[in-house]
Amino acid sequence: MNKRRVTFLFIIVLLGFLSVTIRLVDLMVLEHERLAERAHNQHVKMESIKPRRGAIYDNRMRELAVNRKVESLYGVPREIGDPALVARKLSPYVRMSDRTLVKRLSLDKSFVWLERKLEDSAVQRIKRLNLSPQVGFVPETRRTYPKGSLGAHVIGFVNMDNKGSEGLELKYDEILRGRSRQRQHGMDAHGRALSNGGLYSGSTMGDSLVLTLDEDLQYIVEKELFNAVKKWKASSAVSILMEPDTGRILAMAVSPTFSPERPDKPEHWRNRAVTDVYEPGSTFKSILAAAALEESVARPSDRFDCSKGYIEVGGRKIRDDHRHKVLSFAEVIQKSSNVGAVKIAQRLGKNRFYGYIRSFGFGAKTGSDLPGEVRGLLRAPERWSGSSIGALAVGYEVAVTPLQLLNAYCAIANGGVLMRPYIVSEIIDADGRTVRSFSPKPIRRVISKKTSAILTGILEKVVQEGGTAVRASVLGNPVAGKTGTARKLNSNGRYSRTRYVSSFVGFVPSDKPRLAIIVVVDEPKGAIYGGEVAAPVFRNIAEHALIYLNVPRENNGNILLVSDER
């Protein structure tokens, strides 16, 4: 009996063990994959990390555009019993009327946006209202521009979803945007985070841009431009500052400007330095002079009779603003004689003149990396009228962008090589490693070094006593440049007698150019001449920029030598 009981007990225990073993085999072998996956899902949480937009830096790695973490407010209408009450509580923090808010909170939905990218203070106040789960927050990033409107036309701005809308933000959107990634982290039964050693599946941050733009130079240019627009009650003004040897754009400003964080006036968004064209007037005479000297159709000492005060070309009279006598080639440029310029152009001939205009880059995009650049307007010689050669000699019947004209002057300044202007010097990744870098690119040689030197000497005279731009002279360093005063076309196709574009373009120090600067003031009131309106702006920009760049005065006049002899 006792033996039977033991046997029975043994069988029971054996069956027990057997059932446990079978279950274990089922769990650990047959159902292994399914259960392992289920366990993994319970313990490991996959979190989607939103892309972070790359930053934009100036040439000294100072932030011009960065991201800031903010929170956006959403509502859960299905959870809301009294939409009017919730709307009343939230109304001080959202930019919509009470009526619209109530309407939105009454929808038969489980998610509605109430306010995107709220300020921190507003988020804290809303959280104190304890409206959860009727409303909630979603973390987002907001594009911020720490320097305010500085360089707004170049940098541009993004829309609410952080997509580039204007400027470099638009042009380099693909590079800046970044990619959303997945991150996994462990979780315990209470949902608390358990680190698994930080297994990120890569950075979400887009690449960043390093510009050639210099924050301080940009400020100098913007300030002077703002003052000029204010002083002359101009409709707008543009200025660009470039390195003639490299084509690096150090500053580019348009006035009036706008705030990239609150871009409210679309008419101010255009980067007129590359998107708008104008007839350059007398500043174009330098191109004519360069062509004439290079082709040896004129020498600086050649004399031109300008005493008549006008010249007839193709049945059209082209006049000088001031009566001159017989002028040398150099004086034609120095005094900006239209009559003399037309005579030089006639010697050169339309085909050769057109060839040089094209060679200097007019009628084609400069190849800069700025968005919205236009090629300007330039007709081929076969489409010129009888008076076209005269008009082109004095900077009409050709429309250029300020960047095109400055780039052409850079070629004169650097010894005759047309460079490709550029504003992005480097693309770097989230760890600061260089992804791509951009270096100066010569496009072609347009004039010889000798012509460049002769023309620079002539352009220096423009800024000296007897020239049209004495007010562009800079204390301590020689300046070479040219003024321009061009009438604007009326809607009836005739040139206006009241609306002008005043400009000055030049480089400094002319013997060893460090900076090339263009200033274009549109429709100034009270004065019209480039020498009066734009030249002083050039001088102010040049003087402050030279101080900033530690460029010594000529003959080292402002250098103090020190030693530490002890």
Next chain:
Amino acid sequence: MPKVRKTVIPSMRILLKPLAVMLLCSGVLSLIWIRTRVMEIRYEIGELEKSRTELLTEQKRLISHKNRLSSPARIAMRASRLGLTLPDRSNVYMVRYDTRVVRVKNGKRIPGGSPKL
């Protein structure tokens, strides 16, 4: 030789069993302790990661704030309030170290040297 075997082996056998049990127990306990510590450390790292993220966010916010404060426009505005103006070029002097001058150090004449401005 056979005599020695008879005396040593039984006493070893008595010790082996508790020793094995002790080893097994300590091994199991060690495993449990290590596992607990791993979990504790994972919690700690999780907390540290969280605070690192928060600190990085704060750092970015502060850098951004500093950049706003140091913008040229703001500095110019502050400077003008203090009555400061940008200098005229005639008032700006550049200080350059004269490398032709020699200095005497430990009785030796050394040309130039680093500028002490």
